[in-house]
Amino acid sequence: xxxxxxxxxxxxxxxxxxxxxxxxxxxxxxxxxxxxxxxxxxxxxxxxxxxxxxxxxxxxxxxxxxxxxxxxxxxxxxxxxxxxxxxxxxxxxxxxxxxxxxxxxxxxxxxxxxxxxxxxxxxxxxxxxxxxxxxxxxxxxxxxxxxxxxxxxxxxxxxxxxxxxxxxxxxxxxxxxxxxxxxxxxxxxxxxxxxxxxxxxxxxxxxxxxxxxxxxxxxxxxx
Ligand code: DC
Numbered sequence: 001x002x003x004x005x006x007x008x009x010x011x012x013x014x015x016x017x018x019x020x021x022x023x024x025x026x027x028x029x030x031x032x033x034x035x036x037x038x039x040x041x042x043x044x045x046x047x048x049x050x051x052x053x054x055x056x057x058x059x060x061x062x063x064x065x066x067x068x069x070x071x072x073x074x075x076x077x078x079x080x081x082x083x084x085x086x087x088x089x090x091x092x093x094x095x096x097x098x099x100x101x102x103x104x105x106x107x108x109x110x111x112x113x114x115x116x117x118x119x120x121x122x123x124x125x126x127x128x129x130x131x132x133x134x135x136x137x138x139x140x141x142x143x144x145x146x147x148x149x150x151x152x153x154x155x156x157x158x159x160x161x162x163x164x165x166x167x168x169x170x171x172x173x174x175x176x177x178x179x180x181x182x183x184x185x186x187x188x189x190x191x192x193x194x195x196x197x198x199x200x201x202x203x204x205x206x207x208x209x210x211x212x213x214x215x216x217x218x219x220x221x222x223x
C-alpha cells in the first residue's frame with residue numbers, strides 16, 4: 001500500500017497530475033476538494049450562509065456524503081444524488097473555501113478521507129493531506145505555480161467544461177481563495193515540513209507528471 005499526498009493552491013495542476021499518476025500506477029485518485037465543494041453546494045442550495053458556523057453545524061447533521069468510484073472516476077453523492085460537475089461552478093469554489101474554514105466541516109470529512117486511504121493505495125490531493133489527513137504519507141508533494149499560470153489553466157478548464165469565465169475574474173477569485181485557504185486558523189493550506197516543493201509554472205502536464213513520477217520512484221516497491 002502506498003499513500004501519495006499532493007497539496008497546493010487551486011490551479012496548480014494537482015488534480016490533473018494526480019489523476020494521471022493514479023491511472024499509471026493503477027491506484028485510487030482521491031479529490032478531497034470535491035468533498036468541500038459538495039458541502040458548499042449543499043449550503044448554497046439551501047440558502048445557508050457558508051460562513052455561519054452554527055447554521056453549518058446544523059446542516060451537517062442533515063446531510064450524508066458518499067464517495068463511490070465508477071469506472072475509476074470519483075463520484076460524490078449528496079443525500080444519494082450524484083452532483084457531477086455542478087460542484088465545479090465558480091460560486092461553489094468560493095462556498096467550498098468558506099465552509100472549509102469551519103472546524104466542524106473538516107471534522108465531518110476527516111474519517112471519509114482516511115477510510116479511503118486505509119482501504120486503498122491512493123494519490124490524494126487537497127490542502128491538508130500531508131499535514132493533517134495523512135501525516136505519515138509515503139510521499140508528500142506541495143505543488144505550486146504562479147497565480148497567472150494557474151488562472152490561465154483554470155480559465156481553459158472552465159471553458160472546456162462549458163462554464164466560461166473571464167481570465168481576470170478567475171485570477172481575482174483565485175487570489176481571494178488562496179488568501180482565505182492559506183490564512184485560516186484550522187488546517188491552513190501550507191506545506192508539511194517534510195513536503196517536496198514542485199513549481200510547475202513553465203511545465204506541460206506531461207512534464208509535471210514525469211516530475212512527480214521521478215519523485216515517487218524510490219517508493220514504488222510499496223505498491
Ligand atoms: O481543490 P478545490 O479547488 O476543488 O478545493 C475547493 C476548496 O476546498 C478550496 O478552496 C479549499 C478547500 N479544500 C480544503 O480546505 N482542504 C482540502 N483538502 C481540499 C480542499
